[in-house]
Amino acid sequence: MQSPILQVALDVTELTRAQKIAEEALAGGADWIEIGTPLVKSEGMQAVRALRAQFPTTTLVADLKTADTGGMEVEMAAKAGANIVCVLANTDNAVIIDALRGASLYGVQIMADMMNVEDVVTRAKELADLGVQIINAHVGIDQQMEGKDPLDILDKLGDLPLEIAVAGGLNAETASKAAARGADIVIVGGSIIKAADVTKAARNVRDAIDHPAEGTTVKTSLDDTIRELLEQVSAPNVTDALYRKGAMSGLTVQYVPKKMIGKAVTVQTFGGDWSKPVQAIDECIPGDVLVISNDKRTDIAPWGELATRSAENKGVAGIIIDGAVRDWDDIVTLETPVYATGIQPNAGEPKGFGEINADISCCGQTVRPGDWLIGDQSGVVVIPRERAYEVARRAVEVQKTEVRIREEIRRGGTLGSLSQLLRWEKK
Numbered sequence: 001m002q003s004p005i006l007q008v009a010l011d012v013t014e015l016t017r018a019q020k021i022a023e024e025a026l027a028g029g030a031d032w033i034e035i036g037t038p039l040v041k042s043e044g045m046q047a048v049r050a051l052r053a054q055f056p057t058t059t060l061v062a063d064l065k066t067a068d069t070g071g072m073e074v075e076m077a078a079k080a081g082a083n084i085v086c087v088l089a090n091t092d093n094a095v096i097i098d099a100l101r102g103a104s105l106y107g108v109q110i111m112a113d114m115m116n117v118e119d120v121v122t123r124a125k126e127l128a129d130l131g132v133q134i135i136n137a138h139v140g141i142d143q144q145m146e147g148k149d150p151l152d153i154l155d156k157l158g159d160l161p162l163e164i165a166v167a168g169g170l171n172a173e174t175a176s177k178a179a180a181r182g183a184d185i186v187i188v189g190g191s192i193i194k195a196a197d198v199t200k201a202a203r204n205v206r207d208a209i210d211h212p213a214e215g216t217t218v219k220t221s222l223d224d225t226i227r228e229l230l231e232q233v234s235a236p237n238v239t240d241a242l243y244r245k246g247a248m249s250g251l252t253v254q255y256v257p258k259k260m261i262g263k264a265v266t267v268q269t270f271g272g273d274w275s276k277p278v279q280a281i282d283e284c285i286p287g288d289v290l291v292i293s294n295d296k297r298t299d300i301a302p303w304g305e306l307a308t309r310s311a312e313n314k315g316v317a318g319i320i321i322d323g324a325v326r327d328w329d330d331i332v333t334l335e336t337p338v339y340a341t342g343i344q345p346n347a348g349e350p351k352g353f354g355e356i357n358a359d360i361s362c363c364g365q366t367v368r369p370g371d372w373l374i375g376d377q378s379g380v381v382v383i384p385r386e387r388a389y390e391v392a393r394r395a396v397e398v399q400k401t402e403v404r405i406r407e408e409i410r411r412g413g414t415l416g417s418l419s420q421l422l423r424w425e426k427k
Ligand SMILES: O=C(CO)[C@H](O)[C@H](O)COP(=O)(O)O
Pocket: 009, 011, 036, 037, 063, 138, 139, 140, 141, 167, 168, 169, 170, 187, 188, 189, 190, 191
């Protein structure tokens, strides 16, 4: 079986960074270079021209995701130096036909991106009949964050006698599976271009697709998957993934012996009444986070060392109190993260006011039972339970992007120059 082509997608917004990444990816065994949609939107056809000048003989793919003016867009990309132009498969046939006219006039090929196509087999056959040369079984980046898998599309297209590309969050392991399932072109973006060592990451994928293997898939529960993803990231990564939302404020008292990740068990109590907070410990399962609203009272504590010890016995991942905590000298000898807005020696009476597992307001955020929390030395971020998987996936992408930027800073760049900060100021 012939090895698939490895196409590396330059999904960055700065041309100078893209050029360096392309050079490193080719050194690691990439065959084709894709001018990714973010790059072409940020830099225009100049990105294609610059990469053509830099790599005169490399196959360049312009991922325009054309949805209209097929011929015109293909002409622009072809004249700038592209060999293959990507159009959206679910656009009207009029666009595809015009793109194909342009392609034949300027000697380039058309790759049709199957994102959002319902019946992929029927559409792929139609496109092939129209003359499209390459079908891309693609799951877009936002779709990946919701758990969609390009290998499912590939499986449906696998038997068709067409040139098939596959893309969408592939890494060495999944790229190898794609090769084993017959992909002709394996397209990889993030897991190569966000690596500190792009050459090594490209080489890993190259080796993986040169030796295709199905491997074994271990099925894990959704909660375990979310937890595994959040283990890889920081609280700042998560708030970035939430477009700078979700951070709790005022948690100036922090004991963080380890990162805190877990689902909320919420408690509303009043004026230091420690009855509901202590009862809530018994409602927790290992890995939960206790989130307590003391009605913003920092003059009286509903939580202390004995409660923390009890929570630790139950495997609670951490405690957050919008209010005061006491016994701090002892709490800091334990192993459970505790966040609070104040320290105060006096507790209230255990009268039983309040509620367990109601929606509460805590440190500027609404917290509902089952929402996810991540806490580290930077603070605590709340993740709405219905978006937990998606946000965790996005946070991992934020974290991966930082890996590469960190490496570029290590090589002597500055954050401002690398990201061309001034260019992004709102005009
Ligand atoms: O076309 C794209 C996004 O629309 C990407 O280039 C493609 O999905 C490959 O990148 P990644 O491996 O990061 O998903």
